Amino acid sequence: MTTDPNPNSGRSLDEASLKVPSKDPKKKNNEKNEEDLSDEDLALKQQLELYVERIQDSDPGVQKLALESMRQEIRTSTSSMTSVPKPLKFLRSHYGTLKAYYETMGESDVKKYLADILSILALTMSAEGERESLKYRLLGSEGDIGSWGHEYVRNLAGEIAQEYTKRQIEEATIDDIMELVEQIVTFHMKHNAEPEAVDLLMEVEDLDLLVEHVDATNFKRTCLYLTSSASYLPGPDDMLVLDIAYTIYLKFEEYPSALRIALFLDNLQYVTQIFTSCNDLLQKKQFCYILARHGVAFLLDEDMVADDDDREALQDIINNTKLSEGYLTLARDIEVMEPKSPEDIYKVHLLDGRASASANVDSARQNLAATFVNAFVNAGFGQDKLMTVPSESSSGASTGSWLFKNKEHGKTSAAASLGMILLWDVDSGLAQIDKYFHSNDNHVIAGALLGVGIVNCGIQNDCDPALALLGDYIGKDDSSVRIGAIMGLGLAYAGTQNEQLRFKLSPILGDAKAPLDVIAFTAISLGLIYVSSCNEEVAQAIVFALMDRSDSELGEPLARFLPVSLGLLYLGKQESVEATTEVSKTFNEKIRKYCDMTLLSCAYAGTGNVLKVQNLLGHCAQHLEKGETHQGPAVLGIAMAAMAEELGLEMAIRSLEHLLQYGEQNIRRAVPLALGLLCVSNPKVNVMDTLSRLSHDTDSEVAMAAIISLGLIGAGTNNARIAGMLRNLSSYYYKEASLLFCVRIAQGLVHLGKGLLTLAPYHSDRFLLSPMALAGLVVLLHACLDMKSIILGKYHYVLYFVVVAIQPRMLLTVDENLKPLSVPVRVGQAVDVVGQAGRPKTITGFQTHSTPVLLAAGDRAELATEKYIPLSPILEGFVILKENPEYRDDR
Numbered sequence: 034m035t036t037d038p039n040p041n042s043g044r045s046l047d048e049a050s051l052k053v054p055s056k057d058p059k060k061k062n063n064e065k066n067e068e069d070l071s072d073e074d075l076a077l078k079q080q081l082e083l084y085v086e087r088i089q090d091s092d093p094g095v096q097k098l099a100l101e102s103m104r105q106e107i108r109t110s111t112s113s114m115t116s117v118p119k120p121l122k123f124l125r126s127h128y129g130t131l132k133a134y135y136e137t138m139g140e141s142d143v144k145k146y147l148a149d150i151l152s153i154l155a156l157t158m159s160a161e162g163e164r165e166s167l168k169y170r171l172l173g174s175e176g177d178i179g180s181w182g183h184e185y186v187r188n189l190a191g192e193i194a195q196e197y198t199k200r201q202i203e204e205a206t207i208d209d210i211m212e213l214v215e216q217i218v219t220f221h222m223k224h225n226a227e228p229e230a231v232d233l234l235m236e237v238e239d240l241d242l243l244v245e246h247v248d249a250t251n252f253k254r255t256c257l258y259l260t261s262s263a264s265y266l267p268g269p270d271d272m273l274v275l276d277i278a279y280t281i282y283l284k285f286e287e288y289p290s291a292l293r294i295a296l297f298l299d300n301l302q303y304v305t306q307i308f309t310s311c312n313d314l315l316q317k318k319q320f321c322y323i324l325a326r327h328g329v330a331f332l333l334d335e336d337m338v339a340d341d342d343d344r345e346a347l348q349d350i351i352n353n354t355k356l357s358e359g360y361l362t363l364a365r366d367i368e369v370m371e372p373k374s375p376e377d378i379y380k381v382h383l384l385d386g387r388a389s390a391s392a393n394v395d396s397a398r399q400n401l402a403a404t405f406v407n408a409f410v411n412a413g414f415g416q417d418k419l420m421t422v423p424s425e426s427s428s429g430a431s432t433g434s435w436l437f438k439n440k441e442h443g444k445t446s447a448a449a450s451l452g453m454i455l456l457w458d459v460d461s462g463l464a465q466i467d468k469y470f471h472s473n474d475n476h477v478i479a480g481a482l483l484g485v486g487i488v489n490c491g492i493q494n495d496c497d498p499a500l501a502l503l504g505d506y507i508g509k510d511d512s513s514v515r516i517g518a519i520m521g522l523g524l525a526y527a528g529t530q531n532e533q534l535r536f537k538l539s540p541i542l543g544d545a546k547a548p549l550d551v552i553a554f555t556a557i558s559l560g561l562i563y564v565s566s567c568n569e570e571v572a573q574a575i576v577f578a579l580m581d582r583s584d585s586e587l588g589e590p591l592a593r594f595l596p597v598s599l600g601l602l603y604l605g606k607q608e609s610v611e612a613t614t615e616v617s618k619t620f621n622e623k624i625r626k627y628c629d630m631t632l633l634s635c636a637y638a639g640t641g642n643v644l645k646v647q648n649l650l651g652h653c654a655q656h657l658e659k660g661e662t663h664q665g666p667a668v669l670g671i672a673m674a675a676m677a678e679e680l681g682l683e684m685a686i687r688s689l690e691h692l693l694q695y696g697e698q699n700i701r702r703a704v705p706l707a708l709g710l711l712c713v714s715n716p717k718v719n720v721m722d723t724l725s726r727l728s729h730d731t732d733s734e735v736a737m738a739a740i741i742s743l744g745l746i747g748a749g750t751n752n753a754r755i756a757g758m759l760r761n762l763s764s765y766y767y768k769e770a771s772l773l774f775c776v777r778i779a780q781g782l783v784h785l786g787k788g789l790l791t792l793a794p795y796h797s798d799r800f801l802l803s804p805m806a807l808a809g810l811v812v813l814l815h816a817c818l819d820m821k822s823i824i825l826g827k828y829h830y831v832l833y834f835v836v837v838a839i840q841p842r843m844l845l846t847v848d849e850n851l852k853p854l855s856v857p858v859r860v861g862q863a864v865d866v867v868g869q870a871g872r873p874k875t876i877t878g879f880q881t882h883s884t885p886v887l888l889a890a891g892d893r894a895e896l897a898t899e900k901y902i903p904l905s906p907i908l909e910g911f912v913i914l915k916e917n918p919e920y921r922d923d924r
Contacts, residue, residue: 078123081106085127089134093143100146107153108180121157128158148173153181156188167192171209178213179220190217190229194236207237215242222246227255228868231262235270240277244284252285254868260294260800261867264641264678268607272298279303283310289905292320296327296801299565299605304329308337315849315913319904321350322911326796326840328491328805330529352493355851356841357457359911360413360789362853363843363885369787373410374418375403378780380756384764397440398770401447402777404439405832408450409781412790412839415458420451421465441476442827445517448480449830452487456836462488463498479517482506483830486521490836491805499525500533507537515541516554520830523558527837528805530566535559539571542578549586550828552578553594557812560598561837565804567609568602575599576616579624587623590822593662596628597815600635601808610636626663634670635811639794639802641677646685649674653692653700665703665818668692672707673811676795677802682711686720693727702734706814709742713810714791714842715890716752725758729765737775737820744779745810748835749842750889751788759783771825778824778832791842792835793890798863798907809837844894845885846903846912854914855883856898863893 084106087099107120124131131151138144152169159165166188170178178186193210200207214237221230234240247255259278263271275294282291288311295303304324311317317338324331331351338344349355364370403419411417419435439447448469455462466488469481482503489499499522506518519538526534541547541555556575563571579595586592596617603610610632617628630652637645652667668689675685689704689711696704705727712720724746727739740762747755759780766772785792794806816823816831823831848854861879876893888894894908900922901914 074119074123077106077119081120081123082127085124085130088131088147093141096143097146100143100150103150104146107150121154124154125158128154142174145172145174149176153185156185164192164196167196167213170213178216179224183224183226186217186220187229189213190233193217193233197237211237211239214239218242218246222248222251222255225251225254225870227251228258231255231258235266235274240273243277244280247281247284249285252281252287256281256287256290257866258868260297261865283307286311287906288316289319289323289907292323293797293800293907296323296329301329301331304331305337308333314338314343315915316904317347318350318851319913321347322913323797323905324351325353325356326803326910327801328528328803330493350851352495353457353491354459354494355911356492357413357415359845359853360457360841360843361415363789363841363845363887364414364787366885367789367887369789370414370416372414372417372421373784373787375406375410375777375781378406378410378784379763379777380760383760396770397438397443398774399777400435400438401443401829402774404435404443404447404450405829406777406781406784408453410784410787411454412786412836413454413456413458413841414786415455415461417454420447420454436477442513442829444474444476445480445483445513446830446833448477449483449487449517449833450480452484453833453836455488456490456839457488457492459488459492459494459498463502475511475514478506479511479513480830482514482517482521483524483833484521486524487833487836489525490527490839493529500531504537507541512548512551515551519551519554519558520833523554523561524833524836527561527808528564530563530568534562535568535571538562539574542574543581545581549582549589550591553591556598557594557601557834560601561805561808561812564601564808565604565606566602567606572599572602572613575602576613579620579628582621584621584623587621590819590826591828592624593627593815593818594812596624596631596666597635597812599628600631601811603632603636604804604808604811605636605639605802607636607640607642626661627666630663630666630670631815634666634673637670638673638807638811639677640674641681642674643681646671646674646681646688650688650692653696656697662699662818664697664700666815668700668703668707669710669811669814669818672710673807676711685711686717690723693723698732698735701730701732702738703818705735705739705742706817709738709745710810710814712746713838714746714748714750714793716747716750716755720746721755721758728758728762733769733772734820737772738817740772740775740779741782741817741820741824744782745792747779747783748792749782749785749788749790749839751784755783756780771821774825775820782835785839786841789841789843789887790839791890792838793840793842794838796840796909798893798909799891800907803838803840806838806840809834841910842888843885843910844888844908844912845910846901846908846914849913849915851913853885854901855885856896856901856914857881858884858886858894858908859897860886860888860892860894863891 081103084099084103087095090096107118131147135144135147135151138147148169152166152173155165155169170189178189193214197207197210214233217233218230221227231243234242243255256278259274263274266274275298279291279294282294288307292304292307295307307320308317333344333348338347407417407419436444436447451466452462455465463485466481466484469477472478485499485502503518503521506514509515522534538555538559542552556578559571559575575595575598582592599613603613614629614632617625617632620628633645634649649667649670653664671685671688675681686708689707692700693704705724708720708724724739724743728736728743730736730739743755743758759776763773763776766776792810794803794810795801796803812834813831844858846854846856859876859879859881861876864875864877866873866875876895881897886894888909896903900917900920902917904913904915
């Protein structure tokens with residue numbers, strides 16, 4: 034050991050330590066192995082040191098040979114990266130020497146070779162932030178970087194991102210980096226590391242490169258990563274990422290996925306492009322089902338579908354004319370066609386004596402509650418035990434008698450409930466509601482008008498029956514009839530942006546003689562019809578209506594509907610709202626802040642924008658004097674913005690808990706409603722417990738909001754735990770009419786459509802947000818901010834605004850002729866597989882059922898048979914199956 038040709042003080046110690054055998058008797062057996070291994074290491078170390086010396090030789094041939102050998106040593110050891118490879122470990126002390134020698138060399142191939150070696154050595158040895166690995170890579174030879182292994186490529190990618198930022202600031206050229214980026218992306222895409230390729234391209238702001246590098250084997254994984262990361266990117270990057278995903282899907286003719294992205298971007302030109310690019314009629318039918326579920330009013334033309342008959346058939350699907358039929362198919366299959374009465378829902382027999390005794394008393398308020406419960410529970414079934422009973426039925430109770438068990442405005446809700454029971458079934462619905470048009474009671478006529486709107490909700494029809502029937506009543510003298518007609522039109526044409534209606538309804542907003550309630554409902558209806566459209570004319574009409582209101586009118590509870598309707602025009606449209614926000618600063622100070630908060634919360638609804646959530650939380654943190662109302666919409670705004678993705682949602686729930694503890698009373702009243710919106714039709718246990726606690730709050734407004742929210746989070750789920758809570762609450766509040774009314778409404782919501790419906794605005798694997806559905810919920814929740822004056826006053830029919838959000842939570846598979854087809858499917862909890870290697874399972878804890886099946890929140894379905902191929906990647910709603918030509922039956 035003393036005859037060491039390279040006097041390196043650290044080495045002899047190192048070697049000694051390697052050669053010392055273990056003195057531990059237990060390890061005696063391993064001594065031999067350790068000594069062998071040490072000899073190898075020793076040989077390797079000496080070998081490498083010899084190479085280092087040779088590299089500094091004057092003869093270029095010797096240098097080249099030494100570099101080749103060292104390169105070989107490093108390469109063979111880099112293949113597995115579980116620990117630092119030995120050559121890198123032993124060369125650590127020589128890194129400085131080699132760097133210094135590199136600087137003295139003249140330009141030659143050997144110098145480039147050495148740069149390659151230094152680049153790989155820098156992987157473990159360069160100081161933080163020096164980016165030496167990249168520096169020497171750019172100076173080195175143009176070789177294949179992948180041969181140095183994954184870890185090296187990863188490290189380079191990290192250093193490129195830093196270097197790119199630096200050069201952007203200095204405005205230096207980046208061409209040399211971009212060549213390297215292209216090599217790295219090619220390497221990553223070949224080796225199933227799509228997320229890393231996407232991340233690198235995002236860092237160097239050149240995502241367009243991706244389109245060239247994806248192929249048929251990896252485009253799905255790449256696009257899945259792109260679409261999932263979009264919700265965490267700041268604008269405008271998020272839209273750019275989705276644009277790239279759309280381009281890739283189109284390139285590989287994965288049209289249904291491209292359509293989902295087009296709808297997410299709210300880009301109807303893209304939708305048109307998809308229809309014109311695709312030549313398969315069956316696929317186009319599937320697109321139409323997706324559009325119908327999203328609620329887009331979309332007109333097909335000859336370029337999209339050439340044949341007239343085909344085009345009419347496809348337009349019918351978009352117009353949702355078959356929704357009622359499909360829903361009833363599901364109901365028959367699950368055997369729940371039997372109508373239910375409110376008593377079946379209340380289950381009074383399960384309660385103790387006092388509550389059940391009071392339940393039999395016939396009060397107008399109780400009957401009104403029963404009307405709503407009956408409407409919600411039998412929604413869409415076309416039959417019930419109160420309203421559609423034939424008049425000569427054995428019980429002697431005719432539909433008229435139930436209608437007149439309600440007082441004045443109660444009759445409006447009762448007549449309109451018929452529309453809810455016959456939901457989506459336009460022909461039968463209009464026939465049955467017709468009889469109420471001949472009544473002498475204005476409240477009944479108002480209810481019939483509203484009922485017509487409800488029946489037509491989400492269904493478009495070429496002959497526009499709703500407009501024909503309701504248009505004449507808009508200008509009547511009686512304000513309740515006018516409201517019935519106006520709200521009916523709003524529900525029937527939600528999201529259609531129908532110009533005729535703008536010409537009919539806008540003048541009412543400018544009418545100085547019109548009462549405030551008529552103006553408020555007109556504004557809301559226009560907001561629903563033009564939801565998310567940023568329509569200037571409608572916005573202007575609503576702004577002028579707001580400016581013309583007197584102080585006393587702005588103090589009225591219904592005045593809050595004007596800012597809400599303005600917000601609906603910009604729902605989810607982010608920056609487009611800014612001009613209107615500027616105008617709102619000129620409003621009367623009574624409503625200015627309310628308007629500000631409402632516009633902000635609507636514009637960023639469903640975007641997951643963290644900065645806006647912080648802004649809204651800031652407004653909620655202020656302790657204000659009594660009479661300030663704008664914090665309510667701010668709290669709802671937090672929920673609207675944060676509902677975009679699961680992480681934000683969980684964080685928002687936690688933030689709302691804090692607001693409950695530290696917020697003022699008006700904030701506490703809004704928190705339960707915000708929780709209800711975050712988890713609508715998704716009964717999370719922690720939220721359920723919070724609401725259960727708040728439903729016994731000393732402040733009756735908080736308790737009422739919590740009770741309604743219990744109904745919202747359980748809407749259409751038949752959740753037994755919530756049903757039990759509400760039963761107990763009905764016995765707890767048996768003496769308090771208004772709280773009991775709220776309990777009944779919540780019970781109706783939980784059993785919505787006997788558990789076959791949902792209010793969740795998100796669909797398509799929680800990727801798409803239906804603006805109409807969210808708009809309906811937002812209007813209802815803003816009304817609930819002043820429960821006593823609106824819902825418990827004479828405007829209880831605002832509860833029917835939920836109808837815009839109601840959708841069947843089903844998977845119905847149909848064959849190529851669109852007839853129901855029963856196939857086995859696996860339904861289980863959805864698993865997030867973004868960026869996972871291989872082909873991971875997308876669902877867990879599944880059960881196999883035959884379609885049609887119900888899908889709960891967070892469920893995903895996949896076909897359990899190879900016999901058919903689904904035409905939509907997401908199995909939800911109506912899915913067309915075509916026979917698999919390669920399927921062979923084994924039997």
